[in-house]
Amino acid sequence: MSIAPRAWLVWSLAAVTVAVSTNNPVYRGLVALAALNVLLAWLPAGRRVRPLVLVLAVAAGLAALVNVLAGHTGADVFARLPADWPLVGGALTLESLAFGGAVGLGLLAALLAVAPLSLILEPHDVVDAMPAPLERTGIAVATSLNLVSGFGRTFTAVSDAQRMRGWRPRGLRSWNEVLVPVVLTAIEDSVLLAEAMEARGFGAGRRTSLADRTWSRLDVAVMGTALAAVALFVGLRLAGAEIDWYPYPTLYLPSINPALIVGCLGLALPGLAAPMRSR
């Protein structure tokens, strides 16, 4: 039992769209829970979701903290910082905390929604899943992102090597001895990568595969429910329905449209359809 890469791509884009199309924490929380279920259900053996969730939870917490410290608006003041402290000085309010929490939840939901593209799918699956006009763009973006981590690895290797030769950081100018080799190595790596991609036929046409994948009912259902969720959120917003939540100036419970709950439940379909792996 598997889901086609293109269905995953549509599901991810739909979940991200829903997560960013509203700042209502209830909808965002449901999208995050749906994405977490999907990850847990389909994660290949040997890959772990816990580090990702921890990092995202810290990021979401920081987003909430920043909003509490920087936004001083709201009726329910729970603490005060000295007013002469730059930026953070002033009243700390429950409303800012709640809104910051909603912002953090949005971040969490959006990143969990795109996580299957890297944790469940292989990179070549993602490239194959993209529409033909975006294939080369996708490869370029994926390659660029790969170079970022490569740059970091090169920096660590070069600075370690220089330290073994007795180099120690002494002011900005001394970093030339690390940065110049790092830049040169990055350029060399880029040229090597370009030659390797050309040798493998990059730009000669669309990638082909030996086996043509046929669409299963699950693929169609995943895509259909994901697109329906997006249509619900976008349609109701265009119709003027209140799908956002602003807790200012006083805190209150967000209003919920039950139809949108159904939409969020549709996004959980890949997680609900997967069998429970007990061994």
Added chain:
Amino acid sequence: MRGLRLLPALAATAAVAAAVAALAALAPGSPLVPSCDAAGSHRAALVAQHGDGSVVTRCVAFDAASITGEALLDSSGVAWSGQTFGGFGIAVCALDAEPAHYSTCPGKESYWAVFVSRGGGAWQLANVGISSLTLADGDAEGLRYVPAAGLPAPPPTPARVCDSAGASAGASAGASAGASPRASGAAGSTAAATAGAGATPGGGGTAGATDSLALAASGATAAAPAEGAGAADASSRAGAASGSPGPTPGFDPGLVAAAVVGGGLAGLALLRLAAARRRVA
């Protein structure tokens, strides 16, 4: 295999939740666009209280079934400027030359809090921007320049704002329909409705403002007595504190459906985590 046996139960829970949600969607309270089939002359009041306590009031007549808070401000002739915040709508940044200049909106020290009074009732804080606020006949829009921190106190009661304007409401209908409301103060304004109170972003009047809205020559009153305003504040604050400013209190099927679905998804995630731990062990 035990996990597999749990799946039908979870699927049944989800199905029940979906059914509850689908039924709840049919219940009253779902967002609806107000119908505009009723024609006639309606009135809505505007009460704006400055930081120094002075008060500006207007009575606006309109023919449509409802009017937005933005259109009411536009038609009132009181100079104002605002800024749009996504789905929140438009926040009032400056009104009637207060603040004279601003760099952030809403202001860090003080801001214009928006209230609404339905059918002559107590002021309720509006948790949406004035462009999202709809007012019907007999409603009132209130604004008060309040400190950023703390519960915003409401403006004075709108009870008599439209009483004195009744005779002149029809007479001036149409006279100000084409006016540019954010650019200048209206005739009759006694509270220094200065032109150009900050920038004027956004695009002016709505279709309703040009066709069906009419500015009533209101009994504008400035600098309301502090005692009277204080008495009104006290009663209104109690109303605002007791009533939730957002959705109507009581049974909310949407929240119940969200709780059921959220609980189901969280439970399923825990089951999967437990299964994964068993696999590792």
